Amino acid sequence: MSLITNVMDHSLDDGYAEAAARRKAHGEAGGVPKTLRAKLGLAAGLVLAALVVTVGAAQAHVAAPVVAKERQELINRIDSETSSADKLEGDVDKLRDDVSARQRAALKKSGGSGQADLVGVLSGATAVxxxxxxxxxxxxxxxxxxQAGNPRETSGFSxxxxxxxxxxxxxxxxxxxxxxxxxxxxxxxxxxxxxxxxxxxxxxxxxxxxxxxxxxxxxxxxxxxxxxxxxxxxxxxxxxxxxxxxxxxxxxxxxxxxxPAAPSVIVRTAQPSTEKGTS
CATH class of the missing domain: 3.30.70.1880 (Protein of unknown function DUF881)
Structure with a gap:
């Protein structure tokens, strides 16, 4: 009966009790409590995160004018190349019209103007x-x-x-x-x-x-x-x-x-060969 009473009165071993007492005394003697250490760690983490965000924002602010300048330069290059392409296309159209006019004039001299005009209309080489x-x-x-970029297949016409x-x-x-x-x-x-x-x-x-x-x-x-x-x-x-x-x-x-006339279409007429075939 005395053993049961002793266990109930002393549920912790004396060694555990002495270790807990030493830790408590050490903390009160100058150590930082766990709750305070956790708060300091959290504060340090927040300060570090704020520093990273601030540095990133500063770098983005510094780089923004450079990115905007490069974008504008790219837009200007696109506009310039587009204008050049339009000018070249206009020159091609003028040259094509000139070739067609010279071709009609040459065929008119040879008496084939009517047929050439008909061929030009049917082939799309002249405006009508x-x-x-x-x-x-x-x-x-x-x-x-x-769906799937192929909406009108023979099966399941979407x-x-x-x-x-x-x-x-x-x-x-x-x-x-x-x-x-x-x-x-x-x-x-x-x-x-x-x-x-x-x-x-x-x-x-x-x-x-x-x-x-x-x-x-x-x-x-x-x-x-x-x-x-x-x-x-x-x-x-x-x-x-x-x-x-x-x-x-x-x-x-x-x-x-x-x-309009179709681009890149040139009417060519064939002439019958006057050479006799060889046997």
Whole structure:
């Protein structure tokens, strides 16, 4: 019974009690209490963090004018190069017009002017104007970019509301089949060598990106051309896009539409050979 009483009265060993007493006496003698040490450590950490933030902000403030200057220099270079490219393109157009005029003059002397003019019109090498139709094709009002960047596959034709390159291909082919004599899209003249392709969500005509709405001008008999196109399979396809996907279209007959010449097209005529073949 005395053993149980001793354990209850002295739950801690005397050695533990003496060690606790020594630690307490050492702390009171000049050491820093744990709570105070923790507060000092936290304060030091905050001061260090504030110092790092201040130094970073100062460096950013010093570097900001340099970054702004480099950005402005880059913008100026882009503007300069764009102006140079526009000037070169203008020079190319002038030279092309001069070559075409000289070519027509040379062919006129040889008695082939009428045929050369016809070939130039059909090939897209010369600008044309006359009656025709104006067809405007635009994305739906709430068009999205589709899924996985390939919104209109043959399987699961996604409702994105965006006009695709294959849509414009069908529009152009339908107009040719309906009797169009010359066609342009957003000022880009089409020829037999023209390509309508896609790069992401953009439509390219002869590697030049176009921005919706897409304005298609076609020279021909306006009323007949409009009626034939709308009744054709490609016209009905465009109507289905309008009904099912919200694609916006508008077609009208025009008394005079003007189409520019296609760039980088030079008409060359062949002459029959006078040499006799060897057997």
């Amino acid at each position: 104007h006359g009656p025709g139709v104006k067809l405007v094709v635009n994305d739906a009002k709430e068009a999205s970019s589709g 409702d994105t509301g965006r006009v695709r390159d294959r849509d414009m291909q069908r529009v152009v082919n339908g107009l040719w089949a309906s009797g169009a004599e010359a066609i342009s899209i957003n000022g880009q003249r089409l020829t037999v060598l023209s390509a309508i392709r896609a790069a992401g969500d953009a439509i390219l005509v002869d590697n030049k990106p176009l921005v919706p709405p897409y304005t298609v001008l076609a020279v021909g008999d306006g009323k007949k051309l409009s009626t034939r196109f709308q009744d054709s399979a490609d016209g009905l396809y465009l109507h289905a896009l309008e009904q099912n996907y919200g694609i916006r279209t508008a077609i009208s007959t025009e008394s005079d539409v003007r189409l």
